[in-house]
Amino acid sequence: MTSFDLTPELAEKVKQIAVQAGKKIMEIYDKDFTIYDKSDSSPLTDADLAAHHHIVDGLKAISPLPILSEESADIPWSTRKTWVRYWLVDPLDGTKEFIKKNGEFTVNIALIEYGVPTFGVVHAPAIDKTYVGQEDVGAYSEVNGTQSPIKAKKHTVGETWKIVGSRSHQSSEINKILDALGGENELVAMGSSLKLCLVASGEAHMYPRVGPTCEWDTGAAHAVAIAAGAKVTVLDVENPMDADASPLRYNQKDSVLNPYFLVSC
Known part of the structure; x- marks a missing residue:
């Protein structure tokens, strides 16, 4: 087992790695960029690769932990299952949003310990906003160098439900969840891992995900959500409000x- 202590100084270094990766992405964002085809036919841009290499090199320089990144995901299960702590990275979450140039894409770095995301950084370079969360410490957002604590918000009786939905992926099953909630609801569209951050910051009550995601898509924002007082649970569409999920x-x-999951407070 690898001994590891995430000090405030180290957490700050990880945040800066994410921010610097975002700057590399933005160097490409306003230019014409190459789109490759990955094996799953999803787009991969030069920005993904630039951010990936910066993050991996940066984490290796400050930490002995293994790294799982979307752009180097071919690590066999026989190796990964021995990991108790590791960095989980999505160098550019929301590649489709990046290509559409709507700004809703993020850099994501999470620390996973014993299957739980205990620290996460979500940096949105196009809007220069960063979310950070750490277990037993708390969560904050940062804009222009100013940090503001964030907290998830419970829904109150009679209040309109604010439900986060995907910008690029919608599912008919979302209607089952909205029906189960009852009352008025407002669907807030958003791309990338920013969806989880909206719940973490109290700007939305719930984010039900009933479409495909990979672990690197959610790890960092999951950590932010937990640190902000939200929970992320496996979702049964037929029983979305299951308290024992x-x-x-x-x-x-x-x-x-x-699996399908629900972010709620």
Whole structure:
């Protein structure tokens, strides 16, 4: 087992790695960029690769922990299942949003310990906003160098439900969840891991995900949500308000695909 202590100084260094990766992304954002095809036919841009290399090199320089990144995800399960602590990275979450140039894309770095995301940085370089969360410490957002604590907000009786939805992926099953809630609801569209951050910051009450995601898509924002007082649980569409739903966990199986999940307070 690797001994590791995430000090405030180290947490700050990880945040700066994410911010610097965002700057590399923005160097490409306003230019014409190359789009490659990955094996799953999703787009991969020069920005993904630039951010990936910066993050991996940066984390290796400050930490002995292994790294799982979307752009180097071919690490076999026989190796990954021995990890109790590791960095989980999505160098550019919301590649489709990046290509559309709507600004809703993020750099994501999470620390996973025993299957739980205990620290996360979500940096949105196009809007220069960063979310940071750490277990037993708390969560904050940062804009122009100013940090503001964030806290998830419970829904109150009679209040309109604010439900976060995907900008690029919608599902008919979302209607089952809205029906189960009852009352008035407002669907707030957003791309990338910013969806989880909206719940973490109290700007929305709930984010039900009923489409495919991988662990690196959610790990960092999941950590922010937990630190802000929210919970992320496995979602049963037929019983979305199940109080006994299991927490979403990481690195528990060969596949890196997440089950459907619910972010709520």
